[in-house]
Amino acid sequence: MNKELLERVVAAFKEGKPAEEVRTELVSQGFLEEDVIEAIQRIRGGTKSREDEKNNRLLSIKEVLDRIGYGFAPVQFINILFYLTGAGFFLIGVINGLKTILSLLISSFLQEYAKLKPISKKFMSKAGIVFGLSFLFIAFAIVIKSLPLFSLALLIGSVGVVTYGDLYHSLVEQTLKKEKMGKFLLGISHYGVLITGVSFLISGYLFDKFPMMNATRIMLFGRSIPVYGYLVSFEITAIAFILSGYVLHYVKEKQPVEVGSVKGLIRGYYFRIKTQTKTFFQNKYLLTLLFASSITGLVQILGNSYYGIFIYDKFRFTALGGFMNVAIIFAFAIIVSFLGPPFSKYLNKKVGLAPTLVFGTLLLAMMPLVAAYNPHFMSISIANALSVLGAAILGVSQGLLVRKLLTEHLRRLYFAALSLAVIIPFIILIPLGSWLAQTYGLIILFKVLATILLVLAAPAYFVLVVMANKLRL
Numbered sequence: 001m002n003k004e005l006l007e008r009v010v011a012a013f014k015e016g017k018p019a020e021e022v023r024t025e026l027v028s029q030g031f032l033e034e035d036v037i038e039a040i041q042r043i044r045g046g047t048k049s050r051e052d053e054k055n056n057r058l059l060s061i062k063e064v065l066d067r068i069g070y071g072f073a074p075v076q077f078i079n080i081l082f083y084l085t086g087a088g089f090f091l092i093g094v095i096n097g098l099k100t101i102l103s104l105l106i107s108s109f110l111q112e113y114a115k116l117k118p119i120s121k122k123f124m125s126k127a128g129i130v131f132g133l134s135f136l137f138i139a140f141a142i143v144i145k146s147l148p149l150f151s152l153a154l155l156i157g158s159v160g161v162v163t164y165g166d167l168y169h170s171l172v173e174q175t176l177k178k179e180k181m182g183k184f185l186l187g188i189s190h191y192g193v194l195i196t197g198v199s200f201l202i203s204g205y206l207f208d209k210f211p212m213m214n215a216t217r218i219m220l221f222g223r224s225i226p227v228y229g230y231l232v233s234f235e236i237t238a239i240a241f242i243l244s245g246y247v248l249h250y251v252k253e254k255q256p257v258e259v260g261s262v263k264g265l266i267r268g269y270y271f272r273i274k275t276q277t278k279t280f281f282q283n284k285y286l287l288t289l290l291f292a293s294s295i296t297g298l299v300q301i302l303g304n305s306y307y308g309i310f311i312y313d314k315f316r317f318t319a320l321g322g323f324m325n326v327a328i329i330f331a332f333a334i335i336v337s338f339l340g341p342p343f344s345k346y347l348n349k350k351v352g353l354a355p356t357l358v359f360g361t362l363l364l365a366m367m368p369l370v371a372a373y374n375p376h377f378m379s380i381s382i383a384n385a386l387s388v389l390g391a392a393i394l395g396v397s398q399g400l401l402v403r404k405l406l407t408e409h410l411r412r413l414y415f416a417a418l419s420l421a422v423i424i425p426f427i428i429l430i431p432l433g434s435w436l437a438q439t440y441g442l443i444i445l446f447k448v449l450a451t452i453l454l455v456l457a458a459p460a461y462f463v464l465v466v467m468a469n470k471l472r473l
Contacts, residue, residue, distance in 0.1 A: 051252050055175055056182040062247045063185065067192040069240035071199020072233045073135050076308025076326055077207065078154070081230060083309045084212065085142055085150055089442070093434025095151050096305040099158040100297075101426055104419040106162045124167045125245035131160030132241030135234040142212070142230065164245075175251060193338045197331040203233040204327025208320075229323075285464070289402070292460040293418060294425045296364065296394055299449045299457075301426070302433045303368060307384065310442050314375055329381045333388040340392020347393070348400060357397045357461040363390025365453040368446035401464070 082092055134157030141150035176185075184191065210216050210229035217224045308326050316322035347356040367387035370379050437445040 052176060052180045053182075055251055056180075056185055058247055058251050059172065059176065060182070060185045060188070062244045062251075063188045063192060064195060065240045065244040065247070067188075067195040068199050069132070069237045069244065071196040072203045072240070073237040074200055074203070074308075074327075074330065075304060076311075076330055077203065077230070077233075077323065078138065079305060079308050080312045080323070080326070081138070081142055082147075082150055082154075083312075085145055085147060087147055087150070088438050089306065090431075090434045090438035091147065091151070092309070093302060093305050093437060094431055095154055097301060097426060097430030097434070099154060100301055100430075101423055102155060102158050103162040104423055106159060108419050110163065110167065121171065121248045121251065124164060124171065125248045127160050127163035127167065128241050128245030128248070131157055131164055132238040132245075134160055135237050139228075139231050139234045164241075168248075171248075171251070190338065193334055197334050200327050200331045200334065201324075203229075204324040206230075206232050207323035288460060288464050289398075290418065290421050292457055292464075293398065294422050294429075295452055295457040295460070296361065296391075297422055298426065298429050298433065299364065299368070299453055300391060301430060302437075302445065303387075303449060305434075306437060306442050306445065307367060307371070310371055310375075310446075311380065314380075315377055319377055325377070329377075329384050332381060333385040336385040337388045337392045340389055341396045343389070344393040344396040345400075348397065353397055353401050353404065354461055354464070356393065357401065358458045360390045360393035360397055361453055361458045361461070363387060364394065364457075365450045366390065368450040368453075372443050372446040372450065 079092055079096070082095075087095075134153050137153035137156070138150060141147075141153055206229035208229065210227045210232065212228060212230065216227050218227055219225075308330070311326050311329055312322045315325045319325050320328065344356055344360065347359065363386045365387075366383040367380075370383035433445060433448075436448060
């Protein structure tokens with residue numbers, strides 16, 4: 001345990017500060033949140049009520065089920081199945097873009113709605129069930145080879161997962177303070193990575209062991225039944241999310257108080273967005289951050305739409321087989337991404353935020369660069385892991401940059417308006433990138449994505465440093 005951190009926690013408690021304020025303050029100073037919470041628990045003693053203990057168990061079970069669900073139906077496999085069902089690169093890219101845009105809109109609206117009226121666990125549970133069932137609709141779309149149904153199932157799934165995820169995080173914040181969490185739940189980001197990675201590998205094995213063509217058949221009740229790996233994996237995913245939603249019913253929540261009328265919510269929401277957007281575009285710091293965030297977001301959306309397909313096509317007849325190769329490469333990347341937050345904060349302390357942001361951008365460019373110029377199994381495995389690590393570094397570093405660069409008011413404005421502000425460039429650029437992939441192929445698209453990161457995104461962070469030269473970045 002960091003001695004300096006313990007001393008700061010003790011000093012803060014002597015000043016009479018509440019635990020939540022101490023945690024927020026120390027995290028903003030660059031300490032890892034898990035370390036801060038551990039220090040608070042060590043000093044405060046961490047006594048928990050029976051209700052806290054019960055919620056810890058239930059939320060831990062739910063987290064495990066969620067990680068299994070995500071691991072057995074990874075987005076890379078879904079995009080490959082979309083491709084094998086007959087979708088072109090343009091449709092794949094556009095649907096993935098629509099999923100992102102829908103997610104941003106729904107998330108923004110739910111945040112506003114939840115400020116006025118508490119959302120029941122029953123509604124959250126239904127959202128989780130819808131998300132789980134969407135995978136069964138995807139499986140049915142594959143059977144009947146229906147691209148419209150496949151596209152619709154993907155969009156419905158995105159609505160379900162965003163609703164489910166956003167509301168769940170709000171429920172946890174209201175129900176169980178981090179200082180009261182058990183070690184397993186507090187460290188779920190560590191354990192969850194391993195659970196998801198193992199599930200990913202098992203799913204890859206099932207996909208290859210029981211392929212879509214020349215299906216393995218088993219005798220059941222005197223009949224020969226074909227077994228498809230994707231159907232088994234998606235059933236596991238559906239069951240995991242349905243059970244996860246069911247567990248929510250038993251979580252004892254603290255009833256939040258209604259603080260306003262839902263009547264007129266849409267009009268008020270529109271007015272706030274209009275005001276926030278106007279202020280957003282009048283601030284040079286926010287505009288530059290929007291520019292950099294839009295570029296990195298665009299690259300990640302388009303890249304994640306096609307990387308799995310590219311790897312599947314490139315290595316489907318080598319190494320361990322099509323889906324298993326994809327599973328190994330991305331499971332390795334998932335585990336490496338775990339290093340992102342601590343590594344980015346370490347770099348920030350050693351070299352400053354600006355070099356860390358540029359370094360993260362360069363790492364993000366590794367995957368499209370290697371895929372375009374050196375597409376060998378080992379080099380792509382390493383490049384993809386570095387690219388995912390770069391994305392994690394960028395996420396943490398951008399948050400730290402916003403804290404240092406903007407006042408508290410502008411910070412709230414940035415996080416409230418950013419998700420909606422990036423929609424406009426996404427609507428234009430994602431179809432353009434998808435058309436590029438469809439017309440000229442994935443290699444050309446990867447070269448363009450890498451060039452965009454190196455020529456536009458990395459210099460944008462240097463511009464921010466020049467604009468804020470009075471701050472020590």
